[in-house]
Amino acid sequence: MPLNGPAQLPSLFAxxxxxxxxxxxxxxxxxxxxxYFAMVLGIGWYLKRFxxxxxxxxxxxxxxxxxxxxxxxxxxNLGALELMGWAASAYQYGIxxxxxxxxxxxxxxxxxxIVMMPFYYISKTHSVPGYLQLRFGESARGLSAICFAIMTIxxxxxxxxxxxxxxxxxLGWDIHFSIWVSSLTxxxxxxxxxxxxxxxxxxxxxxxxxLGALLISIIGLTETGGWHGMxxxxxxxxxxxxxxxxxxxxxxxTSNPMGIQWTGIVFGLGFVISFGYWTTDFLxxxxxxxxxxxxxxxxxxxIGSAFKMAVPFIVILPGLLGLAxxxxxxxxxxxxxxxxxxxxxxxxLMLARYCGPGLLGLGITALxxxxxxxxAGNVSAFATVWTYDIYRAFIRKEASDKHYVDMxxxxxxxxxxxxxxxxxxxxxxxxxxxxxxxxFSIFIAPLFGTVLLGMLWKRATPAAxxxxxxxxxxxxxxxxxxxxxxxxxxxFIALSSHAKDMAENMYRALWSWIICVVVTVLVxxxxxxxxxxxxxxxVYGATEVPSDGHLPLYQRPIFWAGVVFAVFIxxxxxxx
Amino acid sequence: MHNHGSVSIWFFIGALLTTxxxxxxxxxxxxxxxxxxxxxxxxxxxxxxxxxxxxxxxxLIYFVRFFPRKK
Numbered sequence: 001m002p003l004n005g006p007a008q009l010p011s012l013f014a015x016x017x018x019x020x021x022x023x024x025x026x027x028x029x030x031x032x033x034x035x036y037f038a039m040v041l042g043i044g045w046y047l048k049r050f051x052x053x054x055x056x057x058x059x060x061x062x063x064x065x066x067x068x069x070x071x072x073x074x075x076x077n078l079g080a081l082e083l084m085g086w087a088a089s090a091y092q093y094g095i096x097x098x099x100x101x102x103x104x105x106x107x108x109x110x111x112x113x114i115v116m117m118p119f120y121y122i123s124k125t126h127s128v129p130g131y132l133q134l135r136f137g138e139s140a141r142g143l144s145a146i147c148f149a150i151m152t153i154x155x156x157x158x159x160x161x162x163x164x165x166x167x168x169x170x171l172g173w174d175i176h177f178s179i180w181v182s183s184l185t186x187x188x189x190x191x192x193x194x195x196x197x198x199x200x201x202x203x204x205x206x207x208x209x210x211l212g213a214l215l216i217s218i219i220g221l222t223e224t225g226g227w228h229g230m231x232x233x234x235x236x237x238x239x240x241x242x243x244x245x246x247x248x249x250x251x252x253x254t255s256n257p258m259g260i261q262w263t264g265i266v267f268g269l270g271f272v273i274s275f276g277y278w279t280t281d282f283l284x285x286x287x288x289x290x291x292x293x294x295x296x297x298x299x300x301x302x303i304g305s306a307f308k309m310a311v312p313f314i315v316i317l318p319g320l321l322g323l324a325x326x327x328x329x330x331x332x333x334x335x336x337x338x339x340x341x342x343x344x345x346x347x348x349l350m351l352a353r354y355c356g357p358g359l360l361g362l363g364i365t366a367l368x369x370x371x372x373x374x375x376a377g378n379v380s381a382f383a384t385v386w387t388y389d390i391y392r393a394f395i396r397k398e399a400s401d402k403h404y405v406d407m408x409x410x411x412x413x414x415x416x417x418x419x420x421x422x423x424x425x426x427x428x429x430x431x432x433x434x435x436x437x438x439x440f441s442i443f444i445a446p447l448f449g450t451v452l453l454g455m456l457w458k459r460a461t462p463a464a465x466x467x468x469x470x471x472x473x474x475x476x477x478x479x480x481x482x483x484x485x486x487x488x489x490x491x492f493i494a495l496s497s498h499a500k501d502m503a504e505n506m507y508r509a510l511w512s513w514i515i516c517v518v519v520t521v522l523v524x525x526x527x528x529x530x531x532x533x534x535x536x537x538x539v540y541g542a543t544e545v546p547s548d549g550h551l552p553l554y555q556r557p558i559f560w561a562g563v564v565f566a567v568f569i570x571x572x573x574x575x576x
Numbered sequence: 577m578h579n580h581g582s583v584s585i586w587f588f589i590g591a592l593l594t595t596x597x598x599x600x601x602x603x604x605x606x607x608x609x610x611x612x613x614x615x616x617x618x619x620x621x622x623x624x625x626x627x628x629x630x631x632x633x634x635x636l637i638y639f640v641r642f643f644p645r646k647k
Contacts, residue, residue: 028603032596039592046583068585200585207589211634215627219618325617353617358603358624362596 022170022348029361036365037185039204040372044189044197054401057194057408058384059126059290066296068203070303073287074311075202078209079159079374083315083367084166087350088343090319091330093258094234094243095575096250097319098312103270105308106568108278110561112288113301116279118545119455120289121297122537127289128282128451129389135454135538136465138393143469144450145389147443148282149382153415156378157422163371164423170348171364179423182368186375187416191409195290195384198376202287205369206307212366213314216347219354220321233324243323246575253498260503264494268506272513276448283381294546298557305564309571322346325353379415383408386415442480445509446472449516456540457524458532464523472516479508583644590638597632604628 025033051057064072089097125131129148133141164178189197224230231244241257242249249256250265278284278301291297322330330343341349351363387408392399450469453460482489483504491497494507535542548556604624611619 026603028599032599035592035595039588043585043588200588203585204589204592207593211593211631215623219621219623222621223618354623356603356607356612356616356619356624358600359627362600 026357032361044192047193066299069300073304075206076377109305139466156419161423264506276444442476446516468520471519476512587642593635601628
C-alpha cells in the first residue's frame with residue numbers, strides 16, 4: 001500500500017487490461033501539455049550555465065532559500081502515483097488515508113527541521129550515507145549507499161511503468177511513448193542543470209499540481225453543498241460504514257475498513273515509518289541540504305510540513321467526493337471488468353466529471369508534473385549517492401571535481417536507462433513491483449534507528465552503527481519472507497490474524513527498528529567509542545548548534561514549528 | 577531566489593501560469609458560444625473562465641514582480 005510517497009507506492013493498475021480510454025484531450029489540452037514540456041526543458045537549458053562544480057550539480061550550490069528548498073522538499077514526494085494512489089485509498093478507506101499526510105508526516109518533518117537538520121547541515125555532508133560515514137565509518141556508509149542506490153533506481157522504474165500505464169488507461173497513450181518521452185525529458189533537464197534544475201522544476205511542478213487538482217475539490221464541494229453535504233451523501237450511500245472519522249474507528253482491527261488499530265498508526269506509521277522516511281530518505285533530505293544557511297535548512301521542512309498538511313485537500317478530498325457523487329461504485333483491481341471502474345480511477349473520473357477543454361489539460365499536466373518531479377528526485381539522489389558514496393568512496397578516491405560532475409551527469413543518464421529497463425522488466429513480471437516496494441520500506445525503518453542513535457547518543461560506536469543497521473535490515477527481510485511463506489505468521493508480526501497488509505507494514509517497521517536499536521546499543525556497550533573530539537558537528541552534546549535566540553520570534557524556526565504542530569493537533573481533533 | 581542567475585524561478589512560474597491563464601480563459605469563453613457535446617457536471621459555473629482568470633492573475637503577479645531587470 002502507498003505510504004508517504006516513494007517509500008511505498010501503490011501497485012496502480014497492476015492487473016488491468018484497459019479496454020477503452022477514460023478521457024479525450026482537445027487541441028487546447030494538448031497545447032497546455034506541450035507548453036509544460038517546453039518550459040521544463042527550457043529551465044534545464046537555462047540553468048546549465050550555472051552548474052559548473054560538484055557543489056552546484058549535486059547540492060544546487062547550497063544556495064536555495066527556505067521557500068524553494070521547502071517546496072521542493074514536498075514536491076519531490078508529491079508524485080503522480082501519490083496523487084492517484086491516495087485518492088484511490090480515500091475512496092476505499094475514507095478519511096483514514098489522511099493519517100499518511102498528518103500523523104504520518106508532520107511530526108517527522110518538524111523533527112527533521114528542529115532536531116536533525118543542524119547535524120546534517122553543520123557536518124557539511126552531501127548525503128545521508130555521507131553522514132553515516134562521518135559518524136560510523138565506511139562500512140555503514142557502504143551498506144546504506146548501496147541499498148539506497150539500488151532501491152531508488154528500481155523505484156524510479158516502477159513509478160515510470162505505473163505512470164505509463166496510467167496514461168494508457170486515461171488517455172490511450174502508447175506505453176512505450178509515455179515511458180521514453182517523459183523519462184528522457186527528465187534525463188535531459190537533470191543532466192543539464194543537476195539538482196538545481198531538478199529543484200527549480202519541482203517548484204514549478206508543485207504549483208501545477210496544486211492548480212491542476214484543486215479545482216476538483218472546489219467544484220465537488222459546490223456540488224455536494226459543502227463538507228456536511230458531502231458527509232450526508234456518503235452516509236446515505238454507504239450505511240453502516242464510517243468513512244469520515246480519523247480516529248473514532250481505530251479502537252480495534254475490525255472496526256475500520258483498513259484493518260488497523262491505533263497503535264499501528266501511532267507507533268508504526270507515526271513514529272518509525274514516517275520518521276524513517278522523512279528524516280533519512282536522501283531523496284527528500286537532499287532538497288533541504290541545498291539550503292543557503294542553517295536557518296533556511298531548519299525552516300525548509302517546516303514550510304514543507306505546512307503544505308504537506310494541506311495536501312489532503314487535493315488528494316483525499318477528491319476520493320471522498322467520489323464516494324459522494326460518482327453514480328457508479330468503484331471496485332478493487334481483482335473485481336475489475338469491462339465497463340467497471342476501479343478505485344485507482346477515481347481521480348481521473350473526477351477530473352472528467354468537472355473539467356472541460358483547457359482545464360482537463362491542466363489536470364493531466366498536474367499528473368505528468370507529479371510523475372516528473374518524483375522521477376527527477378530519484379535520479380538526482382541516485383546520481384549523488386552513486387558518485388560521492390560509492391564511486392568516490394570505493395572506486396576512484398582521487399579525481400578532479402570536474403571528473404565527479406561528469407560522472408554525476410553520466411550516471412543520471414545511466415539511472416534513467418536502468419529505470420527504463422526496470423519498467424520493462426516490471427511489464428513482464430508484475431510481482432517484482434510488490435517486492436521492490438517492500439524492500440524499500442524494509443530498509444528505511446532500521447536506517448532511522450541508526451541515524452537517530454548516531455545523532456543523539458555519543459556512546460554509539462562505529463561497529464554498532466554497521467551491525468545495528470545490518471541486523472535491522474536483515475530482520476525486516478526475514479519478517480517479510482516469513483509472512484510470504486506462511487501467512488498465519490501475521491498474528492506474530494502484526495499482533496493479530498485480522499491485520500491487513502497496511503498493518504503488517506507498520507508492525508514490521510516497528511520491530512525492525514527496535515532490533516536495530518537494541519543491537520546498536522548492545523554492540524556499543526561492547527566496543528570502543530570514538531573520542532568526543534571526533535564527534536564535533538555530528539552528535540548532540542558534542543556539537544555547538546548556533547542559537548536562534550537573537551532573532552525576533554516570527555523568524556525563529558521553533559516558533560513556526562509550534563504553529564504548524566498546533567494546527568496539526570486542531571485538525572486531528574476536528575476530524576476525530 | 578537563486579543568486580547565480582538573473583532570472584528567478586518565480587519568473588518562470590509566472591510566465592507559464594500567465595500563458596495557461598490566457599489559454600484556459602480563452603477556451604472557457606469559446607465554450608460559451610460553442611458548448612461541448614458532453615459538457616462536464618456544473619458546466620453552468622463556467623469554471624474555465626474564472627479558473628483561467630485565477631491562473632492569469634497569479635501568473636501576472638509573479639511575472640511582473642520577478643521580471644529580470646538589469647541592475
